[in-house]
Amino acid sequence: MTPAVYLVDDDVDFREGLAWLLDSRGLTVRSWSAGDSFLESLRQGTWPWECSVLVLDIRMEPLSGLATFEQLKTMGWPWPVLFLTGHGDMGMAVAAVKQGAWDFLEKPFQNNLLVDKIIAAQAVALQQQTESLERLEFQLALDGLSARETEVLEELLKGHYNKNIADHLGITPRTIEFHRANIFEKLKVQSAVELAHRVGLYGRKPPQNNS
Template structure:
């Protein structure tokens, strides 16, 4: 019934229809959008077209014991696709050890059945906040890289001087241009990069890897 992934969802993956329906009702009643999948294979097949694209924000609730593709095997395939979504395992007592290993391998967390509804909702909200923050950071990094690419060769030279802490007069001497020309380029750089000071510029560029978009 849910054959296409949504970009702002909770994906419920469980081979037990009653569990899927119960979890979907829980999150739907809290205002979340959900997608339910009867197997890990169904989820992976639906997400495959997103490989190499923007994933948006979502959280995956993944049962440990499923056939034919187990929860841990599904998780490994999600990682292979490059899926950035937090994965929260739902596990029985006998599978706690496997769930701990999954967390060590990059899963967000796990909850042992039976769990309280409020606890599950709280964990999912924490995971969603984290993935949204990561998405915002990625968007800002992409914006900065595009802004860097839009700089002229001379603006790029002035930028390199600015982030080294050099003053306009020194930059003018180093580049063989007038201080007024430096001021002109500096204003253009700040506007394109969306900053108000050289310190702010340096801080933002410091978050990019490699700094300066591959220089």
């Protein structure tokens, strides 16, 4: 599904005009008149939030776009944020990008340029969604490993061979092969190299404390 466009701008005429433009281009648009009302809707809504692109005006009252963005970061907002700025806001916009915003666009802008940027941001959001689902699936699989499988996993990640792992854990190499096969099947990997890559990419389960 194509990510929705969330639009937050306190200028009612501009907001409604922009919503109409995006709707006419086939984009699903939801709009808010203020940053605080948008944040409240997120707090009252269900998590995880739907895949979306946020178009956020940098100057708003009573809560500015930058202040809204800061609160979004503390809430763990994962999707691209595109700031709309005035001529005097370039410094703030650049600072926002350095702090994690996806991009900014200066008013007045060409309609096609805005739509192109939003479409590009939607592609980024979809990629982030795919990676997020893959990460969740992998971490759930990690959580599903037995205590012994977790011990073997830690040894594999250190680059140890089956015989060394068997000696260290006090079990037979054949048992290690059995656990190794189960780990690969549960985590959907084909090799120790792929295992290390996916653990590095999606996070690892901490070693269990048996003390």
